[in-house]
Amino acid sequence: MMRVLREPLGAFGIALVLLMVGGAVFADLLTSYDPSRISPRDRFQAPSLDHLLGTDHLGRDLFSRVLHGGRIALSVALFATATSLAIGVVLGLVAGYGPRWLDAVMLLLFDSIKSFPTVMLALALVTLFGPSLTAVVIVVVLVNVPGYARIIRTQTLALKGSEFVTAAQSMGAGTVRILRHHIMPNVISPLLILASMDIPVVIAIEAGMSFLGLGVRPPTPSWGSILNDGFTAIRDTPWIAVAGGLPIILTTLGFTFLGETMRDLFDPRLKRRV
Amino acid sequence: MSGILEVRDVEVTFEVGPLMRRRSILGVAGVSFDLHAGETFAIVGESGSGKTTLARAINGLQGISAGSIRFGEERIDTLGGRAMKPLRRRMSMMFQDPVGSLSPRMKVGNLIAEPFRIHEIVDKNPSVEVPRLLSLVGLTPEFADRYPHQLSGGQARRVGVARAIALNPALIIADEPTAGLDVSVQGEVLNLLNDLRERLGLAMIIITHNLHVVHHVADRMAVMYLGRFVEVGDTDEVFRAPRHPYTAALLSANPEPDPDKARDRIALPAEVPSLLARPAGCEFHSRCPWVAARCKSEAPEFVQGRTRRVACHTPLEPGARPPELEVTQ
Numbered sequence: 001m002m003r004v005l006r007e008p009l010g011a012f013g014i015a016l017v018l019l020m021v022g023g024a025v026f027a028d029l030l031t032s033y034d035p036s037r038i039s040p041r042d043r044f045q046a047p048s049l050d051h052l053l054g055t056d057h058l059g060r061d062l063f064s065r066v067l068h069g070g071r072i073a074l075s076v077a078l079f080a081t082a083t084s085l086a087i088g089v090v091l092g093l094v095a096g097y098g099p100r101w102l103d104a105v106m107l108l109l110f111d112s113i114k115s116f117p118t119v120m121l122a123l124a125l126v127t128l129f130g131p132s133l134t135a136v137v138i139v140v141v142l143v144n145v146p147g148y149a150r151i152i153r154t155q156t157l158a159l160k161g162s163e164f165v166t167a168a169q170s171m172g173a174g175t176v177r178i179l180r181h182h183i184m185p186n187v188i189s190p191l192l193i194l195a196s197m198d199i200p201v202v203i204a205i206e207a208g209m210s211f212l213g214l215g216v217r218p219p220t221p222s223w224g225s226i227l228n229d230g231f232t233a234i235r236d237t238p239w240i241a242v243a244g245g246l247p248i249i250l251t252t253l254g255f256t257f258l259g260e261t262m263r264d265l266f267d268p269r270l271k272r273r274v
Numbered sequence: 275m276s277g278i279l280e281v282r283d284v285e286v287t288f289e290v291g292p293l294m295r296r297r298s299i300l301g302v303a304g305v306s307f308d309l310h311a312g313e314t315f316a317i318v319g320e321s322g323s324g325k326t327t328l329a330r331a332i333n334g335l336q337g338i339s340a341g342s343i344r345f346g347e348e349r350i351d352t353l354g355g356r357a358m359k360p361l362r363r364r365m366s367m368m369f370q371d372p373v374g375s376l377s378p379r380m381k382v383g384n385l386i387a388e389p390f391r392i393h394e395i396v397d398k399n400p401s402v403e404v405p406r407l408l409s410l411v412g413l414t415p416e417f418a419d420r421y422p423h424q425l426s427g428g429q430a431r432r433v434g435v436a437r438a439i440a441l442n443p444a445l446i447i448a449d450e451p452t453a454g455l456d457v458s459v460q461g462e463v464l465n466l467l468n469d470l471r472e473r474l475g476l477a478m479i480i481i482t483h484n485l486h487v488v489h490h491v492a493d494r495m496a497v498m499y500l501g502r503f504v505e506v507g508d509t510d511e512v513f514r515a516p517r518h519p520y521t522a523a524l525l526s527a528n529p530e531p532d533p534d535k536a537r538d539r540i541a542l543p544a545e546v547p548s549l550l551a552r553p554a555g556c557e558f559h560s561r562c563p564w565v566a567a568r569c570k571s572e573a574p575e576f577v578q579g580r581t582r583r584v585a586c587h588t589p590l591e592p593g594a595r596p597p598e599l600e601v602t603q
Contacts, residue, residue, distance in 0.1 A: 163369045163370065163374040163375040164374060164375050164378070166335060166369065166375075167367070167369050167375045167437075168377070168388070168392075169335060170333050170334075170335055170362070170366070170367040171366065171388065171389050171392055172358070172359040172362035172363070172392050173388070173392045177392065181377070181380065181388075182377045185377075185380075186377075186379055
């Protein structure tokens with residue numbers, strides 16, 4: 001962690017991430033407004049000391065909405081990434097270590113899922129299940145899992161025939177034990193770094209889906225829906241769009257800087273790959 | 275002396291080549307031998323002669339296509355992974371690469387405790403067993419906190435030995451136990467193996483191409499060529515008077531520490547034949563200095579002497595010199 005701080009880009013990234021996380025966690029302390037309370041009298045107010053980022057077309061305080069939207073964005077990002085990681089690692093291990101036909105079937109599956117454009121996938125799912133946070137999480141998991149599983153699979157394949165795995169087999173270790181104790185610890189670290197770099201992508205997906213009305217339902221605040229609210233009134237009241245867009249940009253930048261610094265520090269070999 | 279391992283006519287087949295032109299080759303082509311409790315048996319041969327494949331077959335890591343393997347009372351070549359598991363407590367294997375056969379993210383303590391965890395042995399406490407095993411192989415208890423990459427080759431090999439003896443096996447199969455080690459460390463490891471064998475009453479199979487290792491530790495030895503044993507016998511006897519031409523050539527190629535004791539090397543012409551195109555008749559005839567007409571057409575029987583088995587039509591007499599000496603000094 002100290003090494004990340006010593007890199008200027010990494011320190012900047014950490015600062016941005018902490019700012020956003022802090023804002024989301026302490027949202028209730030930082031603002032006295034209810035993010036969903038409509039007050040028609042205060043519609044379209046420009047930023048002021050009363051309303052730091054102004055108000056939207058329903059008179060809701062944008063600063064409060066941005067902070068609470070951050071909760072949604074960050075928790076979706078963390079939860080969806082963690083879920084994708086767990087599923088991706090298990091599938092990758094099974095594909096890499098299992099019989100060849102299973103590997104072939106799973107690769108075909110990964111590639112077919114991957115070939116769907118994200119937005120189409122999102123639309124299809126929302127048509128099926130209706131717009132919700134769950135839909136967002138499912139989309140993110142579907143988008144991330146194939147890539148994660150492929151990385152794990154390739155590395156598992158490389159380790160499968162290594163002598164320490166054969167040694168474990170010769171001692172009578174079962175498949176689960178070999179995968180958990182001998183293969184997983186050796187294949188997971190590059191994936192953790194990649195996943196941390198994917199967090200901004202996930203945030204963008206959530207914002208994008210909410211912008212299109214496929215994500216969280218109103219009145220729950222989300223950066224994407226704030227952006228959409230602002231978008232309709234961008235000529236007269238540009239601050240709404242700024243309030244929605246700025247946190248997306250800052251968070252994305254913060255996580256990207258952090259992830260890239262971590263990647264360069266921990267695994268220089270990955271530098272060229274992404 | 276009772277036999278603990280009985281290997282009979284074992285063959286291992288590999289499928290090679292693209293799907294349409296798939297061919298099978300015999301990596302191990304009919305090997306038989308017995309191993310008695312407490313005995314050390316060495317298998318020597320060039321790279322690719324099938325030594326390691328044979329070892330893996332005995333350990334059940336490699337399926338066999340013909341023959342049988344009996345360990346103790348049980349026939350093990352037909353057992354599946356689950357049925358084989360209890361037997362693995364009594365048979366352990368050491369692999370070629372001392373560091374590479376240790377899981378890189380596990381500490382030495384966990385590596386040594388792993389056999390106990392795999393076989394769910396509860397009456398032995400790893401926190402007692404690990405230091406005991408470490409001291410048995412000449413390492414201090416502090417090594418338990420190290421990772422494999424923090425060990426030297428010799429130390430890693432010792433950890434491998436500790437793992438192999440952890441469950442008090444009856445048989446250890448050591449694949450190139452001295453590979454990649456300095457000569458002085460090789461000596462230490464061999465002495466350690468010898469010492470443990472005497473103390474624990476282990477039987478050992480040592481796979482190697484290093485003849486000094488064989489001479490140092492083995493009671494009996496087998497020479498392997500193209501997946502077959504060509505000569506089996508007591509180590510001292512084989513070294514004193516090799517009867518198969520290939521054995522004689524191998525022994526003559528063994529470097530002697532004494533420069534004055536220069537011996538004539540029997541130089542073998544040509545390369546080792548491909549397993550895809552085994553020579554007819556005696557498979558060694560293409561390189562044998564003593565080759566006769568009969569050797570090219572007729573495969574020799576494995577002749578069983580009192581203590582020696584040789585697969586040759588005209589086994590060598592002690593001190594035989596190759597005809598038409600093609601000798602390199």
